Amino acid sequence: MKKGLNIAILLVFLVWAGYFVYANFFYGGIGNGTKDLTTIDSLENGQAVNLNDYLGKKKLILQFVAVPCDCCSYTIPFMKEIAEEQDEIQLITVVFSGKENKIAEKFAEYEMNYPWGLDLDRSIANHYGATTSPTFVFFDEKGNLLGSYPYVVANKESLLNNYQGYYNDYYQKKGSEKL
Incomplete structure (x- = not known):
């Protein structure tokens, strides 16, 4: 049971980390809204x-x-x-x-x-x-x-x-x- 919980926590962390990297690299950050592109x-x-x-x-x-x-x-x-x-x-x-x-x-x-x-x-x-x-x-x-x-x-x-x-x-x- 403990091993399954650790794997679930690790998966959640990896998904969050992936989203964080993706959002910062491609969109200039999380929660910045619409960026002025001019x-x-x-x-x-x-x-x-x-x-x-x-x-x-x-x-x-x-x-x-x-x-x-x-x-x-x-x-x-x-x-x-x-x-x-x-x-x-x-x-x-x-x-x-x-x-x-x-x-x-x-x-x-x-x-x-x-x-x-x-x-x-x-x-x-x-x-x-x-x-x-x-x-x-x-x-x-x-x-x-x-x-x-x-x-x-x-x-x-x-x-x-x-x-x-x-x-x-x-x-x-x-x-x-x-x-």
């Missing part, structure tokens, strides 16, 4: 980045990164180049993993010239399916989600070509749906 927290002057200020205004690339991540660090210089050279594309980097002090240190080193922020509860990253670092999520100028690219890109041309490929695929698919 506001990206900031370390800089307390100014949050609101995706609604950018979606539907021009083409948008969200870059989801972790700190530290050598692959992510590799992409930042050409992301900054795109931000300087491209008026029709808005870039936003979203940090979804890392410790705030390390993130602040790393982004001070980057000297970012475009918006970036924190999503440490992973709610926005999970919403867009960003599970690896880096992941690029593409939107068109109307705010339509074109898709995501969960890989490192070699240079700015590669990133822009990937964006254009997703853009073309989206509109080809949309055009074929009208037929």
Whole structure:
């Protein structure tokens, strides 16, 4: 009888622990209710980045990164180049993993010239399916989600070509749906 009770308690504990891990990893916590999926927290002057200020205004690339991540660090210089050279594309980097002090240190080193922020509860990253670092999520100028690219890109041309490929695929698919 005692062995059966111990097994039952162990099973209840395992189910609870599984739910706890699942809820925290995929939904940003238990009992948090509906999370705002448009506001990206900031370390800089307390100014949050609101995706609604950018979606539907021009083409948008969200870059989801972790700190530290050598692959992510590799992409930042050409992301900054795109931000300087491209008026029709808005870039936003979203940090979804890392410790705030390390993130602040790393982004001070980057000297970012475009918006970036924190999503440490992973709610926005999970919403867009960003599970690896880096992941690029593409939107068109109307705010339509074109898709995501969960890989490192070699240079700015590669990133822009990937964006254009997703853009073309989206509109080809949309055009074929009208037929």
